[in-house]
Amino acid sequence: MSTLKPTIEDVAQLAGVSRATASRVINDVPGASAPLRERVRAAVAELGYQPNETARALATGRQRAIDVIVVTPDLSVGWLGTHPYVSRVLPGVMPVLQGVNAQLRLHAVAQATAADELDQIASTTTLGAVFAEITPDLAAHFYRRCRRAVSLVRTDPAVPGMEADNFGGAYEAVNRLHQLGHRRIAAIHGPTLNPCAIDRRAGYLQATQRLGLADLSADGNFRREGGYDAAQQLLERHPDIDAMFIACDLMAAGAVQAITASGRRVPDDVGIIGFDDSIAAVCTNPPLTTMRLPVEEMASSAARLLLAGGPLRGHRQQFPVDLVVRESTREPDTGRVGGTR
Amino acid sequence: MSTLKPTIEDVAQLAGVSRATASRVINDVPGASAPLRERVRAAVAELGYQPNETARALATGRQRAIDVIVVTPDLSVGWLGTHPYVSRVLPGVMPVLQGVNAQLRLHAVAQATAADELDQIASTTTLGAVFAEITPDLAAHFYRRCRRAVSLVRTDPAVPGMEADNFGGAYEAVNRLHQLGHRRIAAIHGPTLNPCAIDRRAGYLQATQRLGLADLSADGNFRREGGYDAAQQLLERHPDIDAMFIACDLMAAGAVQAITASGRRVPDDVGIIGFDDSIAAVCTNPPLTTMRLPVEEMASSAARLLLAGGPLRGHRQQFPVDLVVRESTREPDTGRVGGTR
DNA sequence: CCTTCGCCTGAGAGCGCTCTCAGGTCTAGC
DNA sequence: GCTAGACCTGAGAGCGCTCTCAGGCGAAGG
Numbered sequence: 001m002s003t004l005k006p007t008i009e010d011v012a013q014l015a016g017v018s019r020a021t022a023s024r025v026i027n028d029v030p031g032a033s034a035p036l037r038e039r040v041r042a043a044v045a046e047l048g049y050q051p052n053e054t055a056r057a058l059a060t061g062r063q064r065a066i067d068v069i070v071v072t073p074d075l076s077v078g079w080l081g082t083h084p085y086v087s088r089v090l091p092g093v094m095p096v097l098q099g100v101n102a103q104l105r106l107h108a109v110a111q112a113t114a115a116d117e118l119d120q121i122a123s124t125t126t127l128g129a130v131f132a133e134i135t136p137d138l139a140a141h142f143y144r145r146c147r148r149a150v151s152l153v154r155t156d157p158a159v160p161g162m163e164a165d166n167f168g169g170a171y172e173a174v175n176r177l178h179q180l181g182h183r184r185i186a187a188i189h190g191p192t193l194n195p196c197a198i199d200r201r202a203g204y205l206q207a208t209q210r211l212g213l214a215d216l217s218a219d220g221n222f223r224r225e226g227g228y229d230a231a232q233q234l235l236e237r238h239p240d241i242d243a244m245f246i247a248c249d250l251m252a253a254g255a256v257q258a259i260t261a262s263g264r265r266v267p268d269d270v271g272i273i274g275f276d277d278s279i280a281a282v283c284t285n286p287p288l289t290t291m292r293l294p295v296e297e298m299a300s301s302a303a304r305l306l307l308a309g310g311p312l313r314g315h316r317q318q319f320p321v322d323l324v325v326r327e328s329t330r331e332p333d334t335g336r337v338g339g340t341r
Numbered sequence: 342m343s344t345l346k347p348t349i350e351d352v353a354q355l356a357g358v359s360r361a362t363a364s365r366v367i368n369d370v371p372g373a374s375a376p377l378r379e380r381v382r383a384a385v386a387e388l389g390y391q392p393n394e395t396a397r398a399l400a401t402g403r404q405r406a407i408d409v410i411v412v413t414p415d416l417s418v419g420w421l422g423t424h425p426y427v428s429r430v431l432p433g434v435m436p437v438l439q440g441v442n443a444q445l446r447l448h449a450v451a452q453a454t455a456a457d458e459l460d461q462i463a464s465t466t467t468l469g470a471v472f473a474e475i476t477p478d479l480a481a482h483f484y485r486r487c488r489r490a491v492s493l494v495r496t497d498p499a500v501p502g503m504e505a506d507n508f509g510g511a512y513e514a515v516n517r518l519h520q521l522g523h524r525r526i527a528a529i530h531g532p533t534l535n536p537c538a539i540d541r542r543a544g545y546l547q548a549t550q551r552l553g554l555a556d557l558s559a560d561g562n563f564r565r566e567g568g569y570d571a572a573q574q575l576l577e578r579h580p581d582i583d584a585m586f587i588a589c590d591l592m593a594a595g596a597v598q599a600i601t602a603s604g605r606r607v608p609d610d611v612g613i614i615g616f617d618d619s620i621a622a623v624c625t626n627p628p629l630t631t632m633r634l635p636v637e638e639m640a641s642s643a644a645r646l647l648l649a650g651g652p653l654r655g656h657r658q659q660f661p662v663d664l665v666v667r668e669s670t671r672e673p674d675t676g677r678v679g680g681t682r
Numbered sequence: 683c684c685t686t687c688g689c690c691t692g693a694g695a696g697c698g699c700t701c702t703c704a705g706g707t708c709t710a711g712c
Numbered sequence: 713g714c715t716a717g718a719c720c721t722g723a724g725a726g727c728g729c730t731c732t733c734a735g736g737c738g739a740a741g742g
Contacts, residue, residue: 007728018692023730033690054398055728058697063395084620087428094447103444106435224623253624260626279425282565283594283624285601348698359722364700374720396698399727686741695732700725707720712713 006047015043026051053102064102066093066306067121067129071138073111073191084250084278085222085295089132089152092299096307102127114138122146128306130299131155135193148312150302152295154195160305160315162298166196169291169321170203173245173273176323178211180330182243182271186216188230188255190247194222200247200275216241220251224280227251231258243271249280249290256284256328272328286327294319347388356384367392394443405443407434407647408462408470412479414452414532425591425619426563426636430473430493433640437648443468455479463487469647471640472496476534489653491643493636495536501646501656503639507537510632510662511544514586514614517664519552521671523584523612527557529571529596531588535563541588541616557582561592565621568592572599584612590621590631597625597669613669627668635660 012022017036024032025040026049032040043049057063070086090106097104109117118138121129128148131139140156143149151161177185187204190197201217208215218234220226227246231254234241244259246252252274259270266272266286274281277292298319305315353363358377365373366381367390373381384390398404411427431447438445450458459479462470469489472480481497484490492502518526528545531538542558549556559575561567568587572595575582585600587593593615600611607613607627615622618633639660646656 008730009728012692019729020692020694020731021690024691027730031690036691052399052728054395054404055697056730057395058393058399058699059728059730061697090431250624253626256626257628279620280624283591283621285594285597285626287598349700350698353722360699361701361722361724362720365721368700372720377721393698396727397700399729400698400700402727684742686739688739689737691734691736693732693734695730697728697730700727702723702725704723705721707718709716709718711716 005052006049008049008051010047011040011043011049014047015039062124062126064126065105066097066102066127066303067105067107067125068093068132069107069109069118069121069129069134069142070132071109071111071114071118071134073193084280085248085276085293086132088278088295089130089299092296093130093303096300096303102307111135115141118142119145127309128312130302130306131159132299133194136195148306150305150312150315152298152302154199160312162302162317162319164196164293164298164319165321166199166293167203167206169275169293170200170245170247171207172203172321172323173275173291174204174207174211174213177243177245177271177273177329178207178213180243180271180332183213184216184238184241185213185243185245186218186234186238186241188218188220188227188234188244188246188251190220190222190251192219197222197247204245220247222248222251224250224254227254228258229254231255232262235259235262235264241270244273246272246274249274249276249278249284249288252288252290252328253280253284256286256288267328267330271330273323274328277324281324281326284328289326289329290324292322292324294321346393347390349390349392351388352381352384352390355388356380403465403467405467406446407438407443407468407644408446408448408466409434409473410448410450410459410462410470410475410483411473412450412452412455412459412475414534425621426589426617426634427473429619429636430471430640433637434471434644437641437644443648452476456482459483460486468650469653471643471647472500473640474535477536489647491646491653491656493639493643495540501653503643503658503660505537505634505639505660506662507540507634508544508547510616510634511541511586511588512548513544513662513664514616514632515545515548515552515554518584518586518612518614518670519548519554521584521612521673524554525557525579525582526554526584526586527559527575527579527582529559529561529568529575529585529587529592531561531563531592533560538563538588545586561588563589563592565591565595568595569599570595572596573603576600576603576605582611585614587613587615590615590617590619590625590629593629593631593669594621594625597627597629608669608671612671614664615669618665622665622667625669630667630670631665633663633665635662 008019008022012019021032021036022040025037068089093104107121122142122145131151136155139151139159143159151159154163174185189201216238218230220230244255246255252272256266259266264270274288274290277290281288281290349360349363353360362373362377363381366378409430434445448462463483463486472492477496480492480500484500492500495504515526530542557579559571561571587596593613597607600607605611615629615631618631622629622631
């Protein structure tokens with residue numbers, strides 16, 4: 001060894017074994033006796049040895065990397081990093097990869113060409129893939145292909161997943177609005193194919209039904225403009241709406257603008273609960289009461305799972321969706337009657 | 342060759358030369374005659390050869406990568422990806438790196454330990470570094486150390502940079518507000534050490550001075566909360582303020598909230614111009630008129646420059662900062678008189 | 683006591699590319 | 713005609729690690 005970074009050769013020499021044996025214990029594969037294992041481990045510790053990931057990649061023919069996959073209906077690359085939801089996945093994954101010398105690859109693939117592109121990714125992925133946004137069939141296809149994938153959105157039951165309780169979150173939001181005295185509770189939903197959007201829609205539907213409220217639904221697209229347009233239409237069609245459950249904060253931001261533009265006030269005339277607790281939630285005026293999706297935690301859990309390297313089959317973890325109260329809903333117990341203006 | 346990806350050996354064989362010669366022409370280094378160059382190029386094209394970056398990295402001892410560096414006063418990792426400004430740098434750099442098999446490394450380093458960490462990065466960087474946020478002295482130090490760095494913020498004159506006209510943008514914003522009839526134009530500035538913030542502050546100061554307006558400045562921190570607090574204080578101290586120039590949209594979002602909370606309306610009572618044109622700008626209510634910083638373009642230009650591999654010395658490119666009119670400023674020529682509420 | 687089998691172990695051959703260095707060719711100068 | 717020098721070219725030695733394969737050794741079985 002020298003002043004340079006120690007190599008496996010140095011470790012082997014210090015431990016008095018061959019490179020092959022050192023490699024075996026470092027990679028934790030069978031084929032080395034206990035005493036030698038001990039000696040090699042000691043040598044690794046003494047030298048502070050860290051495997052050269054590049055050499056490893058060359059020898060094995062693959063790069064250690066986690067592929068983050070986002071399937072979008074319409075592909076616009078510049079958009080990804082600024083997207084309030086997707087941009088939270090990256091900060092979740094990144095810290096997990098720090099120091100383990102694995103890289104993060106971000107793939108934005110268009111729905112239209114997704115099948116081919118996913119095949120391509122599946123054939124090159126090593127640690128595995130994290131689905132930030134995908135449809136169930138695509139996810140199942142990918143998983144069948146390479147067995148190393150974790151979804152952050154609900155997909156096929158066979159695919160391992162980190163699941164947030166979108167249904168429950170939506171249900172709770174509507175309930176909360178009801179408790180606050182609202183009776184004409186509208187909803188702006190997400191894209192019809194998006195699993196998260198589907199669950200949130202179902203939660204809204206079930207809650208309104210159980211509470212005996214009317215279904216005042218409109219479709220949005222998880223974008224601000226969509227929220228604006230949907231809110232505007234909703235208000236025109238049902239002027240007596242006194243609250244809205246909106247399936248993502250970005251749309252909620254648009255909705256707040258539309259509501260205000262119509263001369264109504266938030267939360268006095270129309271109470272609002274958003275979803276996600278993204279950066280958009282605190283930028284609106286007033287700031288949004290919203291259902292917090294623990295995206296960063298979900299993403300880092302997924303990354304850790306992939307990094308551990310174990311079998312993924314059937315792995316499924318639940319994450320809560322909690323209410324974050326800000327100012328787009330009136331205070332409870334005030335007895336105020338809204339919606340009359 | 343086979344059905345596998347062609348290697349340099351395949352290219353060499355097809356061209357009838359040695360691997361060394363093939364390598365020379367592929368890497369465009371002198372030491373190969375024109376006819377051989379031609380033959381190798383043809384072979385590369387025919388085979389669709391693409392160098393294996395991993396092998397290259399192992400042989401040369403370095404990874405092709407661009408290091409994106411963010412120096413922050415207080416380090417909070419989860420924050421980076423959701424930061425409206427920083428999160429736009431990544432989407433700018435990423436597409437440039439697609440297909441060239443180079444990776445992107447993101448470093449968030451705390452101001453306190455920056456010197457050491459930057460030394461570390463400087464010693465391992467290959468393509469070079471992009472400074473998303475840094476102080477001039479640190480930038481100069483890094484640049485002296487490795488000559489491969491491009492800053493997205495104004496730094497030491499010696500450091501190559503992609504410069505946005507922060508001063509001019511701020512100047513123009515104040516001018517615009519003045520044209521719209523505002524006379525009590527306050528400002529919420531960014532951190533005192535941040536070069537962008539310094540320039541924007543200077544632009545405001547020069548404009549107010551030239552227009553004969555009072556300097557109504559408050560300090561913020563480029564965060565929403567800071568904007569809220571600063572606006573609140575400003576309004577208390579100078580109740581007659583009729584407009585605000587705010588050094589970033591995130592603070593502006595907070596300011597809008599504070600202004601509304603004080604019973605004033607935007608833009609009728611207080612006109613607002615923000616800075617950045619980040620996601621926050623469209624989420625506020627009303628949406629912000631703001632000065633657009635072309636962050637993505639600046640970042641991709643920086644990445645392309647680094648990727649080209651040429652000398653950087655003295656490279657300096659100017660980017661315009663343009664006004665984006667939304668609804669936080671009143672319409673021109675209406676003759677309305679604001680500020681009375 | 684000899685053979686068979688199983689388990690360790692290490693030598694060595696790559697992975698695909700870079701880069702040094704020795705040798706070869708060609709031109710110019712004496 | 714001979715030699716020095718400039719310029720090409722290719723053989724081959726790594727970069728650090730993985731992984732196959734053959735050999736060695738000891739225990740169990742005949």
